[in-house]
Amino acid sequence: MSDEQSDGFGAISVKPVIDSSTTDFIQDFYVPILSESVEYKRGAGYFTTNWLQSAARGITELAENGGTAKWITSPILDENDWEAIKTGDKAKRDRVLRSSLSGTISELETALDNDTRNAIAWMIADGLLELKLAVPEPSLGGDFHDKFGVFIDGEGNRIGFQSSQNDSKHAMTNYEGYRVDCDWISERESTAVSRHEHRFDQLWNDENEHVRTYSIPESIEEQIANTRDYGSRPYEQPEQVSSGPEDFSLREYQKEAVDAWFGNDCRGMFQMATGTGKTFTALAALEQYAKSVDKPLLTVIAVPVTHLASQWADEMEIFDLPKPHLLFGSVSKDWKQNLSRITTNIELATKDHEIVITTHQSLYNDDFREMVERLPGPIAFIGDEVHGLGSDEQRLGLIEAYDARIGLSATPERYYDEAGSRYLLNYFDGIIFEYPLADAIPEYLTPYEYHPIIVEMTEDEVEEYKKQSRKVAAVAASEEIDDETVSQVASQRADIVKSAERKYGALREQLKRMDDPHHLLVYTNDSQISEVQSILTENGIIQHKFTNEEDEEERDRLLDGFEQREWDALVAMKCLDEGVDVPATKRAILMSNSGNPKQFIQRRGRVLRKAEGKDKSVIFDMFVVPTMTPGDDIPAVEKSILERELDRFEEFAENAINKHGAWNTIDRVRRAYKL
Template identity: 35%
Template sequence: MTELPNIPLTLNTSDNNFSLEFYDPCLKWAKKYDRGVGYFTSSWIRSNAYGLSHFAANGGTARWITSPIIDERDLDALSKGLIEPEDIDLVSTLKEEVRLLQEYLEEETLNAIAWFIYDGILEFRFAVPTKSLEGGDFHDKFGIFYGAEEKLSFNGSVNDSKKGERNYESIKVFPTWKGLGDFVEDDIKRFEKIWNNSDENLKVFDMPSAVKEDIFTLRTLERPYKLSEEKRIENKWRHQDDAIRNFLNIGNGILEMATGTGKTRTALSIVKILHNNKSVKSAIVTVDGSDLLEQWSKEVGMWTNLTIYKQFSRYKEISGFLLNPENAVLIISREFLVDFIDHFTNQILTNSIIICDEVHGFGAPMLVKKLSGKISPFKYRLGLSATPEREYDENGNDFIEAEIGGKVFEFGLEDAIRRGILCEFDYTPLEFELTEEDRKKIKQLIATHNAKKQAGEYVVDENLFRDIARVKKVSKAKLPIFYSFLQLNRDILDRSIIFVETKEFGEAVQQILIRFEPNYHTYYGEDDRQNLLRFSNGELNCLITSKRISEGIDISSVNNIILFSADKAKIQTIQRIGRSLRLDPNNPKKRAAVVDFIQVSDEGNSDHDRRIWLNEMAKVKREE
């Protein structure tokens, strides 16, 4: 057990060195520190770097409530609720403060501040007096240190600044182990009330994300402390809290989060928060595909105590939800959502959150036509996707934004790899040239398209491009190259998924595969579902599939992805390579591999663009 700090109950700057006699021993002992202070400067961190380094290594976290130094007119507007901090001036002012820090502080101090905030060790909120205190400042000065069992609070006149220790200042200390627990509990209640924006005469703001991003760029040196293992694990997932906070601040919008970074868990945390504070009585989850819908059912059952109704595949339970929507979750396919959306009463719409998973698919033309104006009436609308934008579909994107909202949070593949949530991967492009038969097919497609156009028929160029791409995806030129590659790289088939365009092309791949890996099978749809389960539990070593497994399926043991088929749009590629990037608890040193077929072309093509992008992604390294 860590020894309790031995400090006097009263200290002043004339007789005591606050850093050495108070902050250092308290920071070395504490697991948590809460501080409300009228004035904070980064020089305090420099003065207390020794204690803070121990605090960080012990897994400590600190919360500061302080006053923002902003223009008087903006302060007035903020206090009256006329503007939000992200609209102005709190952002621009804080950004200016970051710029001034860069000018006047040493690189080591800037680096330390940036790392403390990046690792979630320090969290700041800003308090502005309002109503009966309008025009004043947040000028309180108190704090609480939390140990494993005991606590300590203090009150006094000192600010958190270098000058604060040069003034004549004093503080009184209230340790619980000296019978002063009532004082400590009062300070804890007061801090929590302010932190949670529950004091009617204060308006409290988070540090804007735009300012955080600027601060993060100041991490020019290594961490000046050793991050605790507990904090290292917690730190990886702090993006979920940021996503939750961003969504709740707005009430609708899209979370763009890479595969494996916890979209489902984050969404269900939002549901629990809204349900617990009585903002909603029910939730609707909609997505396509029985695999994903079954997965949602499992997750909802694990992470909430709400009643689950299912309306997909063989489940026909929507009438139960419509009769008893309170404290319930409806998990429904998009197809059934179209059929039953008009049955949702106004009572349901105004007391529910709808979650649209894989939200990019929500912009499909049929859904745009049948659901326009029918999603926006829900009180809360949440979209989830690793790739929310529909490439080359402005109409679909406009529909998604109008019905659900814009993007409110982003945490992409690069972010996830750097933070160690997803694993690093190697990329191997295999070049091929179209066969003469391929070229003839493409020429015939172009000739037929042009002939129809000249004859006055209505033709769509996109259909021609799609048909040409399909010829390239099933080019037999890839097969001998794959065979030669396997002769030298048999291990690429270990825990692998091979994506093909058609079942027929998959059969041709099987003729090669059987020579190197007989323990494989196919998965093209519901009829082959048992094969997916066998692959998931390790009975099969390799799976040949098409689009059915692209989205949302969580099989952490997948090591390698082989792309015989890849679309021009990044959406599909991100979804597919994401199958292999999840961490595997049974293989802590896992490093994934992606093999891709690239058509050789003098004029360049979509394969060439994909190759450049995946090469860059493969260079991303884990930071922690």
């Protein structure tokens, strides 16, 4: 695009009706409108990448505008186009594959001319192009055959069109006609454009009861992709999309874990340090188990948070295992119907092996349990971050129907819940394999430095902590107050330490000492996150929050951007505690920690994963003390603050490169408080 100020769609002469006998659709319609657009929504019955090659200049300028394209099409695709689309979708999550799809916006037009399918793959990988596939329900019948679109410019002006033409090179040779509406011309045209956009958004969000709309991974899973051959017949047999096992080998300790599991009648828990390949180990055990049974097998994998489901599905691709079904509310509105179909496949022996990935929450749903329990077996179960399944409510999902059982966690014991811990140990038949952090560094995890930062509480915070401590003691001693109330009061006291005011000053000082801070994680709590984001921005650090408010698609985008240095820092709360891979992280600042070992051990694990160009990790830990000059008569309540903090320190310091230097920092505190 030129450096001159764009006039948007106002600079374009748009006719209300056009046809191919008088109009070059590419040069006279698509290119000029795309060049002024920031978003292009298109529904087309057929799509081929060759169409994009024709419209290369318009697509390039859409990208240069910071624009994106969203397209819905029928799953009737050219086989080579389909492979390019799948490659681009996989590259969103695969760092090595994405880096191999070289290309920038400035090279886009050339790439579209020379290697269109490669260009499509990296457009999808970079988020410039999103594609979904539409399939009418049996009640409607036939194919998705709609042809309409909406362009939006930087001023919010919209152009809508209904056409007889698909987005394929072959369609450009036909006699075709378009009806075009511009929302700034009249109320009638504005209404028409709004209806087009509403219809598109309804399809995109899978909210049309007569049409199912699939994202690419779901489409592969459902195996609905066909190939289209213009040279012979329009429909081929359904493409069986599968990826065979690649060459890989288990590490020696992973082999030991698998052998221990089989030696314990295919039951047991793996207690393995975060980042040492628990998922990989469990899938290797499952693959062997599936080959050992002579009846149709159902496998259920339960994850604590939804965005871990796709990570499991990705890991599964290199094993000789079927494509998994993701069954939970946010990705599968009809999960009950789908689970019924899956269990029927097993009952009727129409499938040898079906794999379901669900959430801890869905696992104990009555319908989920009943459908699984009706199967005669065998049924395998893998519980990821298994400590989360030990609560009174969630353990309802741990049914006896599961014959083979694997529990995974770096910290399987439940904090302050002996009953829940015992239940898990009994259900999984004990911890049968352990692989601690000390054994994994440096061969499989990155060595790390640990720097405790001493933060003194204000006088008001100390007084408030004492006040809350008296309240904790009073409610704990009362027989009329339930345990939940006691826990709430104790949590309010803990929040005083987590949110100590002087942590913000300590953060500013630490950031000033950092040379070119990048690939930085900052762990906060709800009361800190806004102020922490402001401090990072003040210091010229490009940051983004990573919380439960972002959906799965946005989280994937944030993690990709973090790895590619689009963001210097992610400011996270609890949602990065369990299972999410962030190997690019080089530094972490722990602004807020609970006393729960599960949490701080998981957070350390996020930082220690290996990545290219990363020789070590650095952890800065805010260590809260009442004061560094306590005097001779130290109240027990002040010592209790330190005892809680020291548990975390000892765990972190033990395996740090600078273990002795870290101990020296804390020894000042120990001496001051005579600990």
